[in-house]
Amino acid sequence: MGIRPSGCWTCRIRHRKCDSRTPTCKECTDRNVQCHGYGQKPEWMDGAAEEEKENLRIKKAVKENFRSLRRIQNRARQNRRDVAPRLQAVPAQEEQDWGPSGSISPHHGSNLPDSGLDSRDYASISPNNESSSGSANSTRSAYIELARQEPRRIPWIDSHDASLLMHYLDQVFSWQFPYHSYASRSGNRGWLLSLLIQQGPLYHAILSLSSLHQSVLLGREEEYCQQCIAFDRHSRALRELCAFMSCKEEQLFNDAAQMTEFLASGIMLITFEVFRGGEHDWQLHLNALTSTLSQLTTQDIFAPGHCRDDSQRDQMHNHLNFMENKDRDGLQFLITAALWFDILSCVSTGKVPALPYSQWLSIPGLDTAAVMGCQNWIMALIGDLANLKQWKDNSIKTGLLSTRDLAVKGQRIESALENGIKQLEINEKGLTDKEINVLWVSRMFALAALVLLHTIISGPLPKLPEIQSAVSRTIATLHTRPKSCPANGIVWAICVTGCMAQPTVQQSFESCMKEMLADHGRFGNCSTVLRVMRKCWELQQHGVADCKTAMVEMGICALLI
Structure with missing residues (x-):
């Protein structure tokens, strides 16, 4: 059978992924709707009234089937x-x-x-x-x-799926969250196992991740087969999540278990795109997460006694007060990961965080260091940098940019970063490997934030002394990486800093990314980060550029996690 990349005509009008089976595709069969096949374009597809009429008929059939x-x-x-x-x-x-x-x-x-x-x-x-x-x-x-x-x-899992689940728990999870602390409150992954047993959207999303990881470990023919399985699982996870939301969207804010399933599925779908290179398609999933979580974001829940709606406050309080919530471990872990994605994506999208990061990062129990290796205060300042950049861009557009105000805002963030970095440079004697790793990862992100700050204030000019100094300090920190500390979790810091490196020190960042590529092969976005840095260096030979400029020139929007 020939390849039909566009799928059947029914899936095209519904904007669904089609497996191109004959005589009818699985998507249409599962939804109990007419599959219009793969032949010539139907007469009703006129882009006008007839097409709209058929589209409404299909939607009605899908709803009735549901x-x-x-x-x-x-x-x-x-x-x-x-x-x-x-x-x-x-x-x-x-x-x-x-x-x-x-x-x-x-x-x-x-x-x-x-x-x-x-x-x-x-x-x-x-x-x-x-x-x-x-x-x-x-x-x-x-x-x-x-x-x-x-x-x-019936909680039964066949042997192949069980093998994939164990592969995820043993190998993929540690790649996905390389600095996760098992000693923290979120260290117990029992919540994850309880969700997997339900065999819902998360189950299939994790199987797709595990299959994708296995594909890079196999030969060419086996790799192709395993990737087909991964994409089939990924499509199944998307369908399951859509069905899950259709049935239970209204229950998300009344049932913490349902919220946990939704958040976990979304994060796994984002990670799937990152594991493929992270260049596209992740924004849709992240927007779904943040738009749902943003409904929990109001100052009322952090200021008891100043609530406009007590019932709304109680509802959101039950989700965010991890000391009282029976599902606190899973929610704590997932909301922390969602905040991480939301904040770090701003460099690529040019937007500000969609979630109230400064408030949420002050909640006891939300510890980014325990999940992602970087301390909360640094993530809050990176979020502040995104807001500073937007403020500067808007002021320039309106012709009201005050250099004095810009300097004051920048000085506040710089002082916070420098004071924090000094606190990180303490005697590591007596600390555990995990604690030492957190200090090192936090230093890397703090120095990258310092580079980003000077880029926002003065422009992406690698020759500026303050940028050169921060880049040099980053290189020195790279050379002190603890042996027990994986490097694949710092790609954001490497990319932001490396793009501002002068030609004489660019090799240090290129070598770092090549080392990660050697360790992880084609799995992940290390190759994407390396291409972004090289494109940025190329553009700087003829003008000014940073990592965002390089991505735009490449036609991508990479999630640097």
Whole structure:
């Protein structure tokens, strides 16, 4: 079969990823809508009234299919409550006698489509022996009814998926969060395991990450097959997340477990794009996270007694007060990661953080050092730098830029950075490896923030003494990297600082990125960072440029994490 990169006509009009199967694709089959195939362009695709009419018909069919699924799920919950008393009353001997003759295959719930289900789909699940006693037969019927109505509730994972999950926990997680502290409050990953057992959107997102990581460890042919699996899992995760949000969007702010599932899925989808190079497609997922979390961002929750709406404050307080929330570990970890992505993305997007970082980073329990290796105060100042740049750009546009105000604002941030760096340069004797790593990573980010500050105040001019000084201090810090400290978590600092390096010291940053490439191969965005730095150096031969300028010239928007 020839390759159909655009998919069927139905998926095109719905803007969905199509697997190009014949005679009908899986997306259309799962949604129970007409698949218009891959032939000539249909007459109704006229870009006008007929196309809109067909689009509305398809949307209506998808919604009706979804409502049908919801009705089945509601009946399943009711039937489960009806069946439960009978299950509890099963004698041990009857359960033993029933086992081989009335067993239910554990595979039946692993690959069911997300919608378009009907009870007939499960008709094949039936006992092999109908001649048992009445009581045993009743027991079998109870189990079969339960399996027919709610197959997904059986927490069974096949061996291949289990292997991928272990690969993620053993190898991918440590790459994704290289400075994660298992001694911190968020160190226990039990919340992650409890979500994986549900086999929801997060489950498939993590399988896609694990498959992608395995693909770079294999040969060419095996790599291609593994990447196909990874992208199939990624598409499944996207579909599952869309279905999850359709069903449970209103529950996010009333159920911390649902919020945790949503945030974890979004972060894994962002990471998937970063692992592929981080050049595109991550912004959509990050925007979804921040737009949801921003609904929790109001000063009221940090100022008791000054609330406009007590019910709203209580609702948000339950999510953000990690001392009282039973799901605090997962939420603490995920909100910290979301803040990290939000703040560091500003260099690439030219925007300011969407989340109230200065308030949230002051919440006890939100510790970026325990998750990402860099202390909170540095992340807050990096967020301040994004706001300073936007203020300067807006002032220039309106012709109201005050150099005195710019200098005052810059001096405040510079003093905070320099004082903080001095505090980091303490005697490391008696500290654990994790604590030493946090100090080193924090120094790298603080020095990069210093370079970024001078770039904002004076412009991207590598020859400026203050920029040269900060770059030199960064190189000296690079040479003192602890042996136990991985370097793949500091690509933001390397890129921001390296782009402002003069030709005589550029080799230091290039060597650092090449070393990371040798360690991690094509997995991650190290090659993207190296290309951005080289493009920036090339542009500086003819004018001024920084990492954002280089990305624009390259036509990318890389997430430097």
